[in-house]
Amino acid sequence: MSTGESATGRHRPVAGAPGVAARTGARPEPGPVAIEPEAQPAFVAAARSAGADVQPLSAATRGLVWTSSSGEGDLEAVLAAHPGISWVQLPWAGVDAFSGLLARHRGDGRTWTSAKGAYAQPVAEHALALTLAVLRELPRRVRATGWEADERGRSLYGARAVIVGAGGIAVELLRLVAPFDVRATVVRRADAPVPGAARTLTFDRLHEALADAEVVVVAAALTAETRGLLGASAFAAMPDGAVLVNVARGAVVDTDALVAALASGRLAGAGLDVTEPEPLPSGHPLWRASNCLVTPHVADTEAMTVPLFARRIAENAAAFLGHGAFAGRIDLGAGY
Template identity: 80%
Template sequence: MLPDADPVFVDAASAAGGRVEPLSSATRGLVWTSSDGGDRLDSVLSEHPAISWVQLPWAGVDAFADLLHRHRGDGRVWTSAKGAFAQPVAEHALALALAVLRELPRRARATAWEADERGRTLYGAEVVIVGAGGIAVELLQLLAPFRVRATVVRRADAPVPGAARTVTTDRLAEALGAAEVVFVVAALTPATRGLIGAGELAALPPGAVLVNVARGGLVDTDALVAALGSGRLGGAGLDVTDPEPLPAEHPLWTAPNCLVTPHVADTEAMTVPLFARRIGANVAAFVDGTTFDGRIDLDAGY
């Protein structure tokens, strides 16, 4: 377990039947606990070819993309935390959507009583969810009491429980045409970078709201700033940005009805026990030869 063997993670691995020991020629599985996907992990894998399974720490693996590409032919099983942190991230996405619909970014900055009739409800809204992973599944459950009509946009058109319909990515602009709220929860890959650009934002009805809790690079930042500034986009809730961290003078900080949180949808207090659970499940799968959770599709990149 490298670079840091948190006792919570060690206990989870041990309880699942694994033995956590110093790196050696006997090492067969590796739990990587750092978001750094650089030279050290590459060296460990190159120097220890007997390692047949690697657990990465986050749901998104874009930071490890080059490493995964270099090692894709070595026969190793790679797993991520995808789906493990879905509940807190979906919860944050819902919070951002409600805040922006109720104009809370503007109202929180007010220094005097400013009564007006602005603000909308989520009940019965047309919702588009871009992505169909664990966050989307949890978000659909949270949205159910609001009786929204949800469309999921994904690579395949297989149905998703709780969604009224599922369409493929090539029909994204069509799906956006009726959307009142758009949630971006897809993985960032070369194919999805800039997925929401000027054309997609223009396809939205006037006043629509965009929420991104996935990766900043999925949305064209300049196009987003322009859409907010023009007033055509009704607001944005962003837990992720491009660039990240977002510079202090960036126009998104002062854009109309825009709420930015600093990539805190899943804080350490939330992720440590959830990642420990993922470690335990995958150590058990490794020991018993059963199915891994969060196995990475090296061809798809997530």
Template identity: 65%
Template sequence: MSGHDGGARHRSVRGAADAAPLDATSGPDAAAARPVPGPIAVLPDASAELVAAVESAGGVLAPLGDETRGIVWTANDGAAELAAVLRERRGIGWVQLPWAGVDAFAGLLGEARGDGRTWTSGKGAYAQPVAEHALALALALLRELPRRAAATTWQPDERGRSLYGAEVVVLGAGGVAVELLRLLEPFRVRATVVRRRPGAVPGAERTVTVDRLAEAVSGAELLFVAAALTEDTRGIVDAGVLAALAPGAIVVNVGRGAVIETEALVAALEDGRLGGAGLDVTDPEPLPAGHPLWAIEHCLVTPHVADTEEMTAPLYAERVAENVRAFLGDGRFVGRIDLEHGY
């Protein structure tokens, strides 16, 4: 899931926190014109895994040139650099971006509307490790593990809650949300999914549209944020949404930091309305030293590591191979970007 490593190269397979869209979809595909197949360039840096992925799927790997028809982009950001490549070579018909969330490329994607190219991302590719991390954060907070891990004396109190039978809301309906619902099944939670458009999601008792978010979270004990960052989702989890949760509720964010209003989250944690927050993503990010979230005992922050390179390298290589096959005419593209909605 985001490219927050300051432009470092060849970190694409690290993934990000696999921010999923509000809808579980690979994007428009059937009606779209297919790109013309041809040589593929892996830019700006080509790892052995990605080279093998392209070649194993039957793709022709070649340096960037006039004959290039597909690009696998490997940088965290570099939107301006990628835009320059695309301006110079109009024959490129397919672009693969590395992240699940593509907010770092928002400007470029906005300009790409109507350019006829096929754009794909890593959305859904890293769902398993990110969902696993979300569950780990939730369980750690429910069982008071941050406080107990910091203890230096025996503290036999009765604090701690169970996940079994909990009222849960998941914001987002992409790969992370779907995988998280699978992981939650043994706990027999009552799950509501909030998504952009109507439609059932496997594992959820009900789904509601995002305009009913405050209603959906009313009385919920646990809110998982697994949504992509767009202009529509920025700050959508605000003071009103947080106040609607059950007293002592826990919020877990593995989507994008700016989906939650940070000031409102800090206030809700400090005054005790929230029972805890597990954050793998923050706003700002990286979270600076001295930020109030670091000092809140029941706030557990992990530094955008829900999916590490060891976990995601094979997953991203598999995504690239799938889309190389589609580029060559064998099957559908996976993780297509909806340029109208920005993810």
């Protein structure tokens, strides 16, 4: 069995918590689908399994599966040259790399979908791993060069946690921490209840949520509203000894404020799979902080994402042809 086949059997997409409904708009015009700029065999097979006519880009192209996250310029050029495209599938759950393009195309009548929810399980698993590692003082212990006997280290059992965001990652993480009897507060745009959370608060009540948090996990999309959301005032609102985990986007956290909070000791530790800037430069203070563990944006590896994205392509190619609803539909007004 190949790595991809194994990963397909292990993970499934996870929908975010209900709350703010995205505007749906008209159903796109069906037609040939192009997969650009790299048409991996798994992606082509997935689209064809749904009945899509996968062809190279042409004037007849109506659906586009975009497989690059390197920036929006190339995609903008493709859309300009092929105005008949009515559905665009983006490759990642977060669409901040395409934020300018999405804003410019608001109201153009196209249907835009992302991979949100597709990679939630592996990312939530990584968030749990980072949380346990930081609570158990592993960032400091892996740097040790001798036996350092002490009584440091805390348990996740019964902890008070705040999860910022209510997408698939948050929903799956709530499921994963349920056996630990974690009392979780979710902070999100809407105050609609989230299954598994003790309470739900809106972003304007973030500091209230943080007041007794032992663990704070960032799992929110990067938007104008969330950029820098966790800054100096947010860290000041946390009790001494809280820990932070970020598996969303680095820019949701103010890096300078994070470095200061870690250095002061008020923030006991941090586990980061994403940073701002990214990649994190060699010599950056976060690399040197003994209470910080950084992983290089590997919460969902290619072995995990390829089969999951293929599944999303198949589902949305079917919807494009009129069979079922689109998954991961982007709300251009909200920006994700």
